[in-house]
């Protein structure tokens with residue numbers, strides 16, 4: 001009985017060996033990572049010590065056959081890792097030594113060398129177009145208003161005269177926060193109009209540029225986030241004729257003095273009457289081309305007279321005041337100005353695309 005207690009069975013031996021192997025691998029990992037070399041010869045000596053056919057790591061691979069089957073996978077991975085790390089470390093040491101030798105050979109600092117050309121960034125096309133839209137409206141006396149992207153139902157839908165069962169409230173279109181059905185990502189910048197009207201009495205003349213979100217599958221023509229600019233003017237005796245004049249001014253400033261506009265009746269919950277505006281195709285000049293589907297017109301924005309319910313919801317007396325509102329997608333305007341066919345390009349950060357746009361602002 002005494003003897004059997006000192007006898008080490010094969011499985012016990014393997015167990016001891018296995019732990020010994022793991023320890024060795026870890027020790028070597030540490031040792032190699034700490035190793036340094038001051039010359040090419042020294043890196044070669046390290047390579048021979050660790051990585052040659054008779055080197056330390058090769059010997060471990062020889063011993064690998066003694067590792068019990070159930071541990072082979074783990075220890076095999078550790079061994080391979082050790083070999084890779086050792087190769088990487090020794091290669092890096094060699095490169096450093098060689099680069100040092102090269103820089104010693106040349107002068108340390110060449111003061112006659114030309115400076116590197118400094119690469120200037122460019123503005124994002126959406127920022128350029130947003131700024132241009134804001135500038136045009138600023139010339140008409142509009143100021144910029146801002147609001148939160150995470151909004152509540154009231155400012156996005158209810159105050160804007162969306163009926164309880166309006167499809168825009170549906171999960172299909174709106175990003176809701178789980179367990180908080182009242183908290184949403186704004187689907188349009190009209191929520192900013194709502195906030196401005198709540199706090200300000202007319203005259204109100206604001207534009208609201210910003211990012212908006214909808215639960216859409218991403219494709220070349222739809223994205224889950226996009227950008228809008230909306231304009232709102234509320235005062236006494238504001239008429240549809242005022243709206244039409246502002247639309248014409250905007251279209252001609254944005255797309256050139258020969259641009260024509262046309263209005264088609266439409267429907268939005270927050271305006272009555274509502275219209276959609278087309279401009280004469282800025283590619284064919286209205287003669288008809290593939291871009292405008294041979295109609296000579298392209299749609300660019302929605303607009304209308306602010307629904308009296310919206311004014312009343314926001315604390316403005318609709319018997320005294322009236323107003324107009326208009327809204328456009330910045331992506332849409334950018335597509336028309338720069339012929340960008342795929343919406344996804346705007347958010348892919350591809351420098352080949354972005355560098356084509358030169359900053360003018």
Ligand SMILES: [Zn+2]
Pocket residue numbers: 281282283284285286287288289290291292293294296297
């Ligand atoms: Zn055309």
